[in-house]
Amino acid sequence: MEVLGVDIGGSGIKGAIVNTQEGDFASERLRIETPQPSTLEAVAAVVAEIAGQFKWKSAIGCTVPAVVKRGVTMTAANIDDAWVGADARQLLQSATGSPVIVLNDADAAGIAEMKFGAGRGRDGLVAILTLGTGIGSSLFIDGRLVPNTELGHLIIRGKDAEERATDRARQLKGYSWKQWGKRVSEYLEYLESLITPDLFIIGGGVSRRHKKFFPYLCCKTEVVPAQLRNRAGIVGAAVAAVDLI
Ligand code: BGC
Secondary structure, three states: OEEEEEEEOOOEEEEEEEEOOOOEEOOOOEEEEOOOOOOHHHHHHHHHHHHHHOOOOOOEEEEEOOOEEOOEEOOOOOOOHHHOOEEHHHHHHHHHOOOEEEEEHHHHHHHHHHHHOOOOOOOOEEEEEEEOOOEEEEEEEOOEEEOOOOHHHOEEOOEEOHHHHOHHHHHHHOOOHHHHHHHHHHHHHHHHHHHOOOEEEEEOHHHHHHHHHHHHOOOOOEEEEOOOHHHHHHHHHHHHHHHHO
């Protein structure tokens, strides 16, 4: 089945038609800069433009960097604060004229990794963590998603983990791979002390460079890099939207 997946981020809005059986793109990937300010109306217009370019009239899955409950965005990270409390699903549906499902970006990436990537066939408790501008988390128990976990905001050494273990923190603070790897390790060790997972999957653009920092990870839990790379959000969003058809 083909579904349009859209990944809404703080700097870009990316969309592609996805073959949801194969977990791959069935079209080219379109990317449009996120409008500033990134109000819901402005972003919805871009999503409508992407759908229009694909002449898309069917279901759309949309990721957002936010907690989402029944289509309502409850938080907003790297997008305009006006998203908090807004009915994102309704606005995106009226902008595109299509049925839309809205879900957290890390949950979407997790769905894709569990179905087509590093989590395939893995049961027990799997935690997928995307280390990018923020830390996104998604948790799966025997393959079933527990949505909106927000485990990236654990407090470590008095600070939000995002200030220490994101790729953004690595670049901003000029950490070496070793310095940063130790911070990521501390985060994973704290998380494993709380939830005792069976597997950690590390995603986000930096997972491409996992060989640079995995040697510094000391947690007991098995850690593997994500496999879908920058396709994960779009693919997961599309898979989540299949039920709308
Ligand atoms: C947000 C999450 C999001 C993550 C990755 C965090 O700052 O709180 O909702 O999944 O960033 O974008």
